[in-house]
Amino acid sequence: MAYQVDPSKCIACHTCVGACPVCAISVADDQKAVIDPAKCISCGTCAAVCPVGAIAPAMAAAKPAAPVVEMKPATDTDIKTAA
Numbered sequence: 735m736a737y738q739v740d741p742s743k744c745i746a747c748h749t750c751v752g753a754c755p756v757c758a759i760s761v762a763d764d765q766k767a768v769i770d771p772a773k774c775i776s777c778g779t780c781a782a783v784c785p786v787g788a789i790a791p792a793m794a795a796a797k798p799a800a801p802v803v804e805m806k807p808a809t810d811t812d813i814k815t816a817a
């Protein structure tokens with residue numbers, strides 16, 4: 735699972751950029767770090783060096799909610815049919 739930067743926490747110090755062993759971290763237009771999930775090998779180095787805890791493993795994609803099955807109470811007709 736790739737790591738990702740929380741831009742709301744990143745202070746654009748770029749410490750992580752030089753620390754990544756596979757150069758998976760680049761700098762966006764706003765100067766904040768961005769991790770390329772296709773390159774990231776999830777070594778955790780960037781998370782360890784970030785001074786503000788802005789980097790963490792990406793959360794697994796949210797699973798779609800289970801379909802809602804509509805239940806209806808049995809009617810007199812259902813009960814007579816089943817008997």
Ligand code: SF4
Binds near residue numbers: 753754756757777778
């Ligand atoms: S977890 Fe490792 S490979 Fe992935 S971006 Fe951070 S330093 Fe680079």
Ligand code: SF4
Binds near residue numbers: 743747766783786
């Ligand atoms: S080390 Fe943390 S605060 Fe510094 S650029 Fe990387 S993510 Fe942002």
